[in-house]
Every structure is written in structure tokens, then in C-alpha cells.
Amino acid sequence: MTAPARGAHPFFHAPRRPAPSLARTHSAAEVAAGLRGELAGLGVELAGALPAQPFVLPRRSYDELFVVGKVLLGLVRRAVLSLGPTWPERLVALGADPADHPLFSGLDNTETDYCAMMARADIVVGEAGPQLLGFDVGDAFGGPHETHAFTRVWRRTHTEDGRPPFTGHDPLAARAAAFEDVCTRRGLPRALAVIAPPGGTARPGDGRFPGHLPERLPERDLEHFRARGFEAALFAPEELPGALGRPGKLRYPLGLRAFAPGDRSQGGARVEPVRAAQRAGLLLLPPQSGGLLDNKKALALVSEGLPWMTRGERGLVDRWLPWTRISVAGRTRWHGTEQELPGLLWGERERFVLKSAVRAAGRPPLVGRECGARVWAAAVERAFREGDSVVQEYVEPAGTLVELTDGDTTWMSRLAPVLSPMLFGGRPGGCWVRSRLEDGATSQNAVLAWTRDAGR
Template sequence: MTDHVTQAYLDDESVHGVMGRLDLPPHLEAAYGHRLVGRPFFLDEHTAHSVAADMMDFFELLFTLPKKMFDGSFTRFADALGIPPAEAALMGSDRPPMHGRADIYRVGDDFRLLEINAGSSLGGPDLGELARAIHENPGFQPFVQEHDLRFFNPVEKLLDAVGRDRTIAFLEEGGMLARFAKGFAGIKEACARLGVDVLLGELDELTERNGHLYLHGTKLDVVVRYFSAKQAVGKADVLAKGHKTELYTPFSSYLYGDKSTLALLSEHREKLTDDEKALVDRLLPWTRYLRDVPRDEVRGNRENLIVKASGEFAGTGIHPGWLMTDKEWAQLLDDVEKQPYVVQERVRPTPDVVPGDDRPWLTVWGWFVTDSGFAGMSIRSMPFEDGAVVSYAGNGLTRVSGLLVY
């Protein structure tokens, strides 16, 4: 079902060219200007907050998994997720702040969860700046005012959570800062527009002095972590010594963004209360550890299943059965048999319409949430014919847009 604002947009040809007339900041233009969807997206604010509230409840449920399913043992919990002991040792047992992005398909009037991304190492927060540029476009103002459109900025919500009066560094590792240079430049640019000058660097550039971490000689109050526990194992000593510098988010976030947590919730329903079962059933497709499902069952149901690497990101390790031959599917299952993978029921999303393009479009709605609730949206979309992995970094055919709420 198309909401009334989307339908009004599609019916009004005078506003169809807004995406080609945006005045984007330079780094945002460099990162996304060549890969924009030919339309904005719209959602009523009640639904934005309602789905975010469900996601916050879902995160709270994830935080109970060690106690609910492993007698409070984080060692057993990490082992069940396939996390190596050296990485698990960094994660500890602290409850992390609620900060994440839920990747969701719209199915009619409902929304179905594909995966949870927990922690601060999230792609797409600067798409709030894209929403701002759409909202402020002079030629789009009559439509904005007629429908009372607004936007939420994930970068702004991140700075609110971290604290704007602190010295902040966004840190990567292993050359990833250079690989994603355009994206980080866009985030830095967005922070500067909001009055916060953040630093960028990599983990191996850190030094420690008197309990504080330093980057290029500047003492840091907080590190916004984009590096993983795996990348940090060799730097555990300097991080431990620099304990007076906050790590946002802590490594414990990693325990809850692993796709295996979804298999735990989907498979062990007997551990859940009635309200928790209702929440999981409302949001989550059937999901299992691949190793726990009979091979013949997975092989025979290729058209309706997708296989995903548990701990990967940016579209890595995702294999839609319906786009593979029987032979390719069987070979994949043999190849990943003993690796940490999950298998999930195929979700068939409602196609989206892009003016001037007759093809149906496949859209992932990335709901950002913090402890304060709904924190904005990452919209990624592409024609169905271009595949099934809608990932800006992982699929060069993926495009982006901004969300306006009404």
C-alpha cells in the first residue's frame, strides 16, 4: 500500500527532479552524488517511532540472551556465536548503550527485520544530511510545507549520545579509513556543520599517556569505534591502559550485532515470554544456524532461503538461494558447512516506484536507534533486477536516498 504523501509525490511531476537539484555539501556530493535514487522516501512519524520502539524492545531482548539462554555465562554466549576466545575476552559483560541500525524490508503495511547492526560502526549515518538537503531544496519547499515534512539526522543523534563538548575521534583499522575515505569525510563534514570538529584516524596511530589515549598528539575524551574486536586483539594493551578515554561503543556491542543472535531467538522460543514471542514473530523471519538444519531440507528449499555469514558486514557472505542454480547452491552449502553461517527465510518486500523508471525497486530501510529512540534512517535501494544484496559498500549498483517524515 502506498502512503498518501508518497502517492502525492508520484502524482506531482513538478517535484520529480528534486534529487537532481540538490545542493549537497562537497564531501557528501563526492560520496553519494553519483549514486542517488531518483526520489526521496516518506514515512509517517508515528510509524517511524513505533518501529523504533519495537527495535528498542528487540535490543533489550538481545541483552537478556546471556542470562536467558546461557545461565549468565558470556563465555558460553560468545562461543555459541562462534566468536574466538581472544576476541570474546575484549568484549566483557557490560551492557552496551543502545546504538544500532536495524535493516528492514517493508512488506505491505508491515516491516520485517533482516538483521541487526549493533554498536557505533554503522554505515549511512550521513544520509541524514541527504535528507536535510532534500528538505531544504528551494524548489521542493511547497511540497515540504504542504505535507509538513521533517527529517531526523543520525549524526546529530550520535553526537548527542557521545557528548558534543568532548574531544572525539572516529577510528578505523587495517587501512579501512582510506578504503571508506569518502564516507568518513562526509561524516566529519556533517559533524562540523553541527559544530563539532572530530578527528579521524586508525587504531595503530593511538598512543597512551597517563591513562588517556592520544591521536597525533591530541588527548581524546572518546573514541567512536569503527574497528572490530578482531582488529583490536593486537592492541588490547594500549586500549586497556587508555581506560580514561571512553570507547563508544564498547566491544560488548559486538555480541548483539552477530546474525547468530537472530537464530537463537528464532530457534529457542521456549526461553521467551509470550510478549517476547509476539515481538519476535512480528519482526523476524524464520532464522536458524545453518549447521542445525538438515542439509536436504536446505538444498530442497533453495528458492525460499538465504544463507548469511554470521559476523560479516557490508553485504559480505550473503547468498540468496533464488539467484543461484541447484548446483551452485549445493556447492555453497558444502563450502560453508563448518563455518558460522545462518539460514533465513526469504522475505518478499513490496516493490517501490521511482518516477521515470519502469522497473520495480528493492529498498532496505535502515532504522537508526539510540537510547533516545528513533534516530533517523538509511535508505538504500536498487532495481530488483540488480540482485538481492542491497549494500552501498558491497554492491556498486546500490543507490541511496533520504527519508522525510510527516
């Protein structure tokens, strides 16, 4: 049995459970080979250190991640819906660029029904427990295939009493179940078109090499949907709408949008075939409206508090969401005081992070404690001038020990993880984790839970 490591946060520690590495039944070389085989073609950086074990949490902590994500996603959705009666009006209210949202279907009820269908929360564990940094909603975000692949390896290479000692939700199964729900609700056949650019799905910002395209993703999407009883086929946007069948009675009435249309619309690139397919009757999911839930201004509205929020909801926001505000000059509440927001940021630089409200803006978050006063002041001035950013209170992430390997040896490293629980149609859909290594590389893994926590 093991005691918690000195300084370990209780969120990471399962009392009276052994170290996960003690359940490993394969050599470091076999683990590394298994990971390289499962992850090949998914865009995961495989050079250097690999995890030698799953990232394992107590079941109570694992379950809490999905509660945090679901509750706060629901509040963000309501906050966006409250901004106007239609999706184009909500887009204007958030100051979003229509060019980043070229595939609004024009069917407001459909957009509303499915805007939160696919989402990933990014969470760090601070002194007070899990803290939500933001959401990735709708587009082809990273995590589902990676988490599925890591989990397959861990189930083969770790056993206890002849069984895997860890459990976790399968993101690909949860996603397929969400699409099954859509078919049942709408009376559609299980016939799915996976819409992806030739060569794979680009997912910038997920720790991959610039320009890298995970080529195996669309094919793996087809495999998993077919295994669940779907007729599924892959189409490039340029093949639409003709390849789907005649309008009004499409052979594939349901589409998985495996690309970010904002990326493809640069310079007016080819989104018109996809629009034509929508006009012909294709239900394309996730819908374009999810991108507004992704906007960090919506998160700031929830943080500040909205009139319809209950006392209980405000309490959960205070517990799980770091203080977040839109970069608009004015007075704001800050830890029980009234402050002018620009002056607060200039005077307390080390306590804040400045972020673009929209991921497509391409500006990385600026951490006040990691930059000089002159750089910070210039960035704050620009943010208030443009009104396109949010400021969030910095959360010092708790670290935990994880075993790594190069395929020959193993060693323990203390990492500060970003935990990313995924939701599909409201279902828990597995959890991805990323950590920055000392050499600047990004380590990835699947988050799992002990099958049997001691004392449960």
C-alpha cells in the same frame, strides 16, 4: 490527490497525499548538484541515477520501523546476555572468533550498559509488512552521515505552503544526544576523542567501491559534536594513549570508535594502542560487545524462541522476524510441522537464504531461488559442517515507485527497498534506504515521513 499505484503495498502509501515530486521546488539539475555537494567524500556512489525526491512514508509506517528495530534489538540483547555471565563466555557460546573482538574492555558492566548503544536494523517490506533481516550493531556502520546529507537536500528542494512537507529523525543529533547521556550519567566532561584510521573510516559491505575510504567522515563527526557543545578532536589509533593526556585524568575521557577493530587486527595490526588507551581510562564507544548482538546466531535464538520470552514477545517475533535457524543438524518447527533441518533446506531450496552468522566472514548471502541446486547443496553442506551460518526464510520484497534523475531528466522506477532505521541510546536516529537498480548499481536515499498525514 493520488490513489495508490496498482499493486502498491499499503505500508508505502499515504492516503490522499500528493506524489512527493509535486512538492519539488528545484530543477533536476539543482537537485543533482545539491546531492553531489552534500554527499561528496562520504563514499556514496554518485555516477548514474540519483534520487529526485526523498523516500517518503506515511507517518505510521515510518514510526513502525523504529518500533520493530527497538523491540527486536532488545530481545537480541537479552538473548546474548542469557548465554553466560560474562562477555568472553558469551563470545564462546556464539562460536565467535576472539580475533574479531580484540577491544573488549574487561569491564563487563560497562559493556552490558552500552552494547546496544548504536544499531541499524535492515528491514524489507513483505506481504505481511516489515520484516527484519538483521542488525548492524556497534561498528562504524553506514547510514548516519548519508541520511543526514540527503535530508539537508530534501529540506531545501521540497516545500509545501512554504514549509518542508516531510520530517525525519536526525541520526547525527540522536547520536550526539546518546553521548550526552553517557556524560551525564557518568559525570564526564563533554570531551570526545574521535578514533579513526588515517584517511577516513572503512565500512566494507555498504555498497561502496571496494577499498574506498569516506575521507570526510571523521571531520564531519567533529563538526557535529562541537556544534552540540563537545570539545572534540581526531586521533589515529597510533597516537594513543599519549595524545589523550595522562592516565586517570584524560583530557578526552570519552572516545567514538569510528573503525571496525576486526578489520585492523588482521595479522596483529595496531589495536594495542587502543587497548592501552582503554587501560588508561578511555571509555570507548560503541563497545566491542555490540559485535555479538550483530551475530545472526543471536537473531536465530530469538526466532526459535527462548524460555523467558512472553507470549506477546513471541507474537511480535512471529510478526516481524522471518523464520531463522542456526546451521546445526536436528529437528525444528517449520510452519506447524516437525522437520529435520538439513533435509528441509535441501528439499525447499527456493524458500531460504543462507547467511554467514558474522559479517566479517566475507561470504555474501546465498539466495536459494537465485542459485542452482548443486551450488546450494554444497553451501548447505559446508554451513552444517562448520556451524557458522544461519538460514532464514526468504521474504519477497514489495516494490514501490520512486523518481530518479540523471541531472537532466527524471523518470519513475520501481524499486524494492531495504529500509534501515537507526537507534542511538534507544532513540530513533533516522532511516537510510538502499535499492538495487536495474544496472546493478545501488541507489541510496533518506527515508522521511509526511509531516501531516491526511486523516491524522
